[in-house]
Amino acid sequence: MKARHFDISAQPGFATVAMLTFVLLYLPIVTLVVYAFNAGNSIALWEGFSLRWFISAAQNERVQEASIRSLVVAAIAATIATLAATMAALATTRTRPYRGLTFKYAFINQPLMVPEIVTAVALLIVFSRIKVWTGYSGIGYLLAAHTAFCIPFAYLPIRARLEGMDLTLERAAADLYARPWMTFRRVTLPLLRPGIIAGFMLAFVISLDDVVITEFVKSAGQETLPTYMLGQLRRVVTPEINAIATAFLALSVAIVTIFFFVNRKKA
Amino acid sequence: MQSRSPGRRFLLRDRIALLPSLMALVTIIFETARRQERVAANGWNVPGQADRNAIEIRDVRKVFGSGENPVVALDTVSVPIRENEFFTLLGPSGCGKTTLLRLIAGFDFPTSGEILLYGRDIAPLPPYKRPVNTVFQSYALFPHMTVAQNIAFGLEMLGRPKAETDARVAEMLKLVRMEQLASRRTSQISGGQQQRVALARALAPQPKVLLLDEPLSALDYKLRKEMQIELKRLQHETGITFIFVTHDQEEALTMSDRIAVMSAGRVLQVGAPREIYDSPADRFVADFIGESNFLRAEMAGMNGARARARLASGVEIEARLPEGFSPGESVTVVVRPEHAQLVAADFDSSMPGTIENIVYLGTDTHFHLRLDGGEAFVVRRQNSPNAASTFEKGARVGILIGSTAAQILRD
Incomplete structure (x- = not known):
């Protein structure tokens, strides 16, 4: 009997291509993780198992400082971005379609489309002017920049969730004497929560991961973990970099896993 | 002193006896107030008139x-x-x-x-x-x-x-x-x-x-x-x-x-x-609610709420007449399928037609007929266990419409 549907996994060469993709994707990561546990000083020559590079990284004050800065920036930027994104998502879905709405989508999602290097250069120019005018050179610039490019990442899952939500539920709440604010608090917000959490997580990870804009915007001594790692790679490369990267990877996986379980329980 | 004492005692006893009824009264007032409040909370005090x-x-x-x-x-x-x-x-x-x-x-x-x-x-x-x-x-x-x-x-x-x-x-x-x-x-x-x-x-x-x-x-x-x-x-x-x-x-x-x-x-x-x-008010209602046969007709005579309608086949039937019609007007006569009866073709004052199809529906049977004037007509007959259908497909029959079964509608 002939298959009624086109099944791509039944095509010749499918398994080969799939395997090749997986190997290319994961082999470098596996290598990186393995050498994080190397006892020697090389990132290419295995000399036995050890945790020394993790310990060394953890004791490195510059790593500590950069890690804390990264986490603080990511947390604040993701929070503000999620707030703004939630409001933007509500404003663009809880309205009748009007001329210019598509333009607004594009406007909100601008950071996804404009090359990051362009934004980075633009911010560098503007911020350096502001620095001259105000004399302020604190972490505010980094926070502002991260918040801005995190907004679309937070916006997309929230909007998707809002669009999938049954509007009748809000109507039912209003029918049952809930004023608009109560409807939002008691019905819309609880149902939106998985979308908001997803948006926040995504924004958090994106901020944590950013190199290009951070590199351009940061003032002297404002290294985040990625820019610190980039700086280190220009000098001596030891498995300490692998250890930091592995810890970073573990954190990302942990965040995604937590999110997955939180979401599944809700659903 | 002596004379006032029993009076005072009586008053006290009276007070004690009054206590439960007093409490009941307070409860009633309270309840009423609460009920008032409930209505007020809803914001709607319903006026107390009947048939509103x-x-x-x-x-x-x-x-x-x-x-x-x-x-x-x-x-x-x-x-x-x-x-x-x-x-x-x-x-x-x-x-x-x-x-x-x-x-x-x-x-x-x-x-x-x-x-x-x-x-x-x-x-x-x-x-x-x-x-x-x-x-x-x-x-x-x-x-x-x-x-x-x-x-x-x-x-x-x-x-x-x-x-x-x-x-x-x-x-x-x-x-x-x-x-x-x-x-x-x-x-x-x-x-x-x-x-x-x-x-x-x-x-x-x-x-x-x-x-x-x-x-x-x-x-x-x-x-x-x-x-x-x-x-x-x-x-x-x-x-x-x-x-x-x-x-x-x-x-x-x-x-x-x-x-x-x-x-x-x-x-x-x-x-x-x-x-x-x-008594549907118009053709749409008659068509939408239940099933109906619609026949073109002409007003042949009127008498209060009754009228005689001349059908296309020339047969005149009696029908209920709503207000606002005039003689000679061309109208529609509506008849429910269960209000018409199948009779022999030569039955007096019946509409002649031919059975085109018979549909058995368990509780009743539908006879799909073609009238001699060319119009379609459906008669529904309830089935009973001991009466087999005597009408066959293709047979010539008459349709009898009772004097209360038909109603005039505007075209």
Whole structure:
């Protein structure tokens, strides 16, 4: 009997291509993780198992400082971005379609489309002017920049969730004497929560991961973990970099896993 | 001193005896005050007249869109809906019945006209200020709440005390027979149970009017029949005015006290099920409610509420005559299939025709006939175990229409 549907996994060469993709994707990561546990000083020559590079990284004050800065920036930027994104998502879905709405989508999602290097250069120019005018050179610039490019990442899952939500539920709440604010608090917000959490997580990870804009915007001594790692790679490369990267990877996986379980329980 | 002593003693005893009645009085005053407060909390004090309208739709128009192609969803609709009535808005999809319901609920606002709730115009009010609750077609139960939380929602929003809310929720759960499932999530119960929760939730705040938007359409046949009876029971027990929207004429006929038949944004007829079925006001109503045979005819004679109509075949039949017709006018005669009888072809004053098809339907049989004038005609006959059909396909027969079976309609 002939298959009624086109099944791509039944095509010749499918398994080969799939395997090749997986190997290319994961082999470098596996290598990186393995050498994080190397006892020697090389990132290419295995000399036995050890945790020394993790310990060394953890004791490195510059790593500590950069890690804390990264986490603080990511947390604040993701929070503000999620707030703004939630409001933007509500404003663009809880309205009748009007001329210019598509333009607004594009406007909100601008950071996804404009090359990051362009934004980075633009911010560098503007911020350096502001620095001259105000004399302020604190972490505010980094926070502002991260918040801005995190907004679309937070916006997309929230909007998707809002669009999938049954509007009748809000109507039912209003029918049952809930004023608009109560409807939002008691019905819309609880149902939106998985979308908001997803948006926040995504924004958090994106901020944590950013190199290009951070590199351009940061003032002297404002290294985040990625820019610190980039700086280190220009000098001596030891498995300490692998250890930091592995810890970073573990954190990302942990965040995604937590999110997955939180979401599944809700659903 | 001595003379006043018994008097004083009596007074004391009297006071003690009075105490329970005093307490009862205080309780009554308290209860009354609370009840007053409850009405006030809802914001609606119902005037105490008998035989009043719960809702009165007055010249309501609803136009969607503007400019070149505005869509008239409701075209100057006026309907009074009485208190404690099971009132049905019946019509095909797109007739405006759901639009009208949405206007009463407050999800949309009329372009012009008034919607009076016990004499007060509610048309401009938002839904949360109307003592009207809705049972949605999709139920719209809050998925993040339990059954009990869903039912309590309206009372909470009205700011009722916790104890009162809990008691009312328990009462509602009992009313819809869902006590065991109070703490379940709404996704963990069946469609029929969800339906009952939606009902309980809408009834819990004791609305003045309950709106039901095709609430039975998602249920299977048997459950639908059960819920029809359940709805009637709830309406009877709660004494709340129900406004029910459906496109199912059978549902409308079985459940309603009165029906408004709607088509293309207009109300064509308002009346009791029997009235609408037996004397439809126009051709659309006759066609939409039940089955009908339509015959072209000419007014041959009039006598008050009776008329003689000359059919295309030349046969004259007697028919009921609504007002406003003149002799010689060309009209339509409507006859229900179950009100016509098959007789022998040469039977006196019967319409001659030929049986084209016979359809057996269990409870009855449909005879599809072709009249000599060329028009189609259906006769329905109830089946009985001991009377076999004597009419065969292709046979020439006569159709006898009783003097009360036919009605004149405008062409």
